[in-house]
Amino acid sequence: MTKKILLALAALTALTLCFSSCKKDEPKPTPKSEVKLRVEPKEIKVIVGRTAELTVTVEPADTKCTFETANADIATVSDKGVITGVKVGKTVITVKAGDATPKTVDVEVIEASSMDxxxxxxxxxxxxxxxxxxxxxxxxxxxxxxxxxxxxxxxxxxxxxxxxxxxxxxxxxxxxxxxxxxxxxxxxxxxxxxxxxxxxxxxxxxxxxxxxxxxxxxxxxxxxxxxxxxxxxxxxxxxxxxxxxxxxxxxxxxxxxxxxxxxxxxxxxxxxxxxxxxxxxxxxxxxxxxxxxxxxxxxxxxxxxxxxxxxxxxxxxxxxxxxx
Structure with missing residues (x-):
């Protein structure tokens, strides 16, 4: 009887060691991104041929940002967030940084003579x-x-x-x-x-x-x-x-x-x-x-x-x- 108990305990110990070894070999989950992105202003007017600059705050500070315009015929945007008015119209600039939620800016390009x-x-x-x-x-x-x-x-x-x-x-x-x-x-x-x-x-x-x-x-x-x-x-x-x-x-x-x-x-x-x-x-x-x-x-x-x-x-x- 004692021999059977010893064998059972040995088998249980081996199984526990095996399970523990398997758990150690599992890959650790990738930490969730902490990138934070803020873009100002949310909407902007720019005169044809003139420029306006976006203010972008990102954390961590070394996170790369990208800028995209929905319509380059209306307004272009540089990799520094400088918007240039091309012709009268409206478009949207999208700013991305890491896997933070992208931000959008509504852009209206106007003629100097068409002030409200x-x-x-x-x-x-x-x-x-x-x-x-x-x-x-x-x-x-x-x-x-x-x-x-x-x-x-x-x-x-x-x-x-x-x-x-x-x-x-x-x-x-x-x-x-x-x-x-x-x-x-x-x-x-x-x-x-x-x-x-x-x-x-x-x-x-x-x-x-x-x-x-x-x-x-x-x-x-x-x-x-x-x-x-x-x-x-x-x-x-x-x-x-x-x-x-x-x-x-x-x-x-x-x-x-x-x-x-x-x-x-x-x-x-x-x-x-x-x-x-x-x-x-x-x-x-x-x-x-x-x-x-x-x-x-x-x-x-x-x-x-x-x-x-x-x-x-x-x-x-x-x-x-x-x-x-």
Whole structure:
């Protein structure tokens, strides 16, 4: 009996060793890919003959990326993600990296002369005070530099520079007609700035008035001076900001005015905040219009605000023109 038990145990031990040996010989499963791919923007416009560059982030960083265009007759793309507009139309760029899920970008190629007229603010007047300005969806400023340049060129605003600021952001600067020494027309807004940052949610636009003033018109308006209110809100209204007019002060105590363009743009309302600053050298006050994609009820840097008169005269005033 003991002999039979010993034989059975020996057979079981041999079987266990064999099974263990077989398990060791099995190939290990291939680890799942950890490649991560991000491509911005998701949609882009490019002018015929111009270029636009995709921002691609991939992990691990040494993973090779490939770029393919669905229609090279519309737009081509380089191995660095630079898109070139060939002819008017729409196509799709596909970006691949390892076995990460491919990303696609919708591309529209347009002619310089076929800008979306619905994105201009400002109706030209017979006195030449109001020159239309192109408003791009704030988060897309960096991706639409060429479009912004061509759109503003139509109305005489010339690209000056893409200026890098100390805070990590950039500003695209456009200047109205001048001969290097003085302005050569009567438009009220002489300089436009499109500010863009690493976080697109921080983007905004600034419009600078050509004239400067001996007194702070923004403070006067905020304090109830009707003439100053009509002058400044008149410019805002001429550029489409004619709703929810109010005065107030910023958290730092500086006076300001606000108004809203409520229905022109599909992405939602835009706010204009009218601000002033004193030039330490000349002692004069300059006025700027800060445009943000924001609704009246959204949180802002205004500490308090007071609604203005609803029946205000909003005709642009000659008071606001640069002396030539």
């Amino acid at each position: 007229k619905s994105r201009y603010i400002g109706t030209p007047d017979d006195k030449g005070y109001i020159a239309p300005i192109y408003v791009v969806e704030a988060s897309k400023i960096k991706d639409l530099k060429d479009v912004i340049t061509e759109a503003n060129k139509v109305n005489g605003y010339v690209f000056d520079e893409d200026f890098a600021m100390d805070n990590g952001g950039n500003v695209l600067i456009y200047v109205g007609p001048n001969n290097g020494k003085q302005w050569t027309d009567d438009r009220i807004i002489g300089e436009i700035g499109y500010y863009y940052f690493p976080n697109p949610a921080d983007n905004f636009m600034l419009f600078f008035m050509k004239n400067s003033f001996d007194e702070d018109l923004v403070k006067k308006a905020a304090d109830g001076d009707e003439k100053a209110q009509q002058a400044l809100f008149g410019v805002a209204a001429a550029y489409g900001f004619d709703k929810e007019q109010a005065s107030g002060s910023l958290d730092n105590g500086s006076p300001c005015l606000v108004a809203y363009n409520m229905e022109q743009f599909p992405e939602g309302p835009y706010e204009v905040m009218i601000l002033s600053s004193k030039n330490s050298k000349t002692g004069k006050y300059t006025i700027r219009f800060q445009v943000l994609q924001r609704a009246p009820q959204a949180q802002s840097s205004l500490a308090q605000r007071t609604p203005m008169m609803p029946e205000m005269n909003v005709a642009p005033s000659h008071l606001l023109i640069s002396n030539r």
